[in-house]
Amino acid sequence: MATAATLRGVDLQADGERGARLTLRLSAPVAQKVFTLENPHRLVIDLPGTQMDRAARLPAAAGPVTGLRSGTQPKNTLRLVLQLREALPSQVRQAAGGAQLVVEVGNVMVAAASPAAPAVPVAVQPRHAPEDSGRDVIVAIDAGHGGQDPGATGKSGTREKDVVLAIAQALKKRVDAEPGMRAVLTRNDDRFIALRDRIGVARAARADIFISVHADAIGNRDVSGSSVYVLSERGASSEQARWLAERENAADLKGGVSLGDKGGQLASVLMDLSQSASIGSSMEAAERVLASLDQVGTVRKSQVQQAAFVVLKSPDIPSMLVETAYISNPGEERKLRSPAYQAELADAIFRGVREHFRRSPPDGSLFARQQRSRGGAPVIAGSTGP
Ligand SMILES: [Zn+2]
Incomplete structure (x- = not known):
């Protein structure tokens, strides 16, 4: 490096x-x-x-x-x-x-x-020297909203910011218990964090993936189920312009590629490559998470959705936003309050993410070593059990 x-x-x-x-x-x-x-x-x-x-x-x-x-x-x-x-x-x-x-x-x-x-x-x-084991993959978990921003509110008064924090904390516990994986939270209590600062936490931790957890509301109270979003190409291209404009101040991209010393055109190409790779990985990981959520309950949309959410705009960290359930649906609001259901959702997200890293392990990670020791064979489908 x-x-x-x-x-x-x-x-x-x-x-x-x-x-x-x-x-x-x-x-x-x-x-x-x-x-x-x-x-x-x-x-x-x-x-x-x-x-x-x-x-x-x-x-x-x-x-x-x-x-x-x-x-x-x-x-x-x-x-x-x-x-x-x-x-x-x-x-x-x-x-x-x-x-x-x-x-x-x-x-x-x-x-x-x-x-x-x-x-x-x-x-x-305490652990052995990292040379022996391969590094942990870092999962940045972002509980949506917080502080003065309560997010959506259910009919019985359940606040999105509270349930998504509980799900995020359960997910962190699950990730940290898994060898070769480690989680960082963008917030661990009820505080407001600006959207770009959430990305900043993930970048500072050199996260391998960023997962934003939500439970939003919709006018029609009958609508229920999970959805998973990744960044749209349109959102990516507007973001690219912003990053390029700021590249003199910007930190380096994750692979150690510096944009500051590159000419405009080369910087643009590098950004483009990084962002396309990132959307591709985001899509793969999001599909795993969606499939895993499908085993827990209803999935509202069976395809990964694409949108221009700000928290998804890291050019170099695969990112997804998980709408775990609709707090506007009375049945889902009730379930979202239950620690057992929170843990079930966290577990489903975890299994999807782990499956993604087993199939596409980052260089130098424990997962990469394990894949090599299996002879590089892809993991057999269906091996998502704990
Ligand atoms: Zn939300």
Whole structure:
């Protein structure tokens, strides 16, 4: 991987002997890997495609961190190693739109230097070095609406923003329980997030797929069932113009392709390729999810629909919007309130997404390794069971 980001600075803030907060200031969001090693206790932070600024210095040891060092791994991966006094739980989150990585070790009570909104907390699981296993595929889950935007409201007062958050959280739990998959939520509570910031969370997490969860209303209360949407070509071309206009400021596309240094025509071709590939993958994944939802209940439209929803407009992340059910239909409103039905919907979306990644695994992922070890044979249809 080419170098895509620079580590500009590292701060370590200790909170007595119990905890410490490490803040990494980056020039661009990085798909970090954080894991622990034992004997001695270490926390390892891998930053692919990252180089350390020549002026940047590692801070002195403090609190439970007894030493810091950095090194370079294959594929331009910058590795930071924190030596720890004891085994401590840790948490990683992204702040400042992904340009800051905040790693908290142990119990940190001191306030963060800068607020992290919207934060992307990711619990760190002890694991083997990533070279052994293949990376996780990252699923960005977007609970629609939130805060001052309640979304649709059912006849009995059920609010869309509440039920879709419950479904999103159930889906995250299901994804995180699956080896080789990890989820990030655009919101984990009742807060308002602008549509483009939702895409921003997915980009900062280097998501492999983006799923926006809704339960909208329609005038006709008899209408029920799920629908799945991907971006339309028309929506894509208007978005392309916008991205190109902003390309001087835009972060690089996911494959490490930079648009900033390309001439207008080449940038346009690259955008076009990225977006068409993205719509193609979105369509494949959406078809799997729709088929899976069909096993749970009624599907309103048996074909994946195409529309120009803003949240679907990442040029480089396959994206879909799932209308799980109609909150305007009294029967579906009742079901949407039930945690059992919420879990059933989440499970159906999960099985569709997993099937998609089994068939089309991203490079370097655990799924890709598993597919290779099966001899590259496609997964047999119908193997969608848990
Ligand atoms: Zn909605």
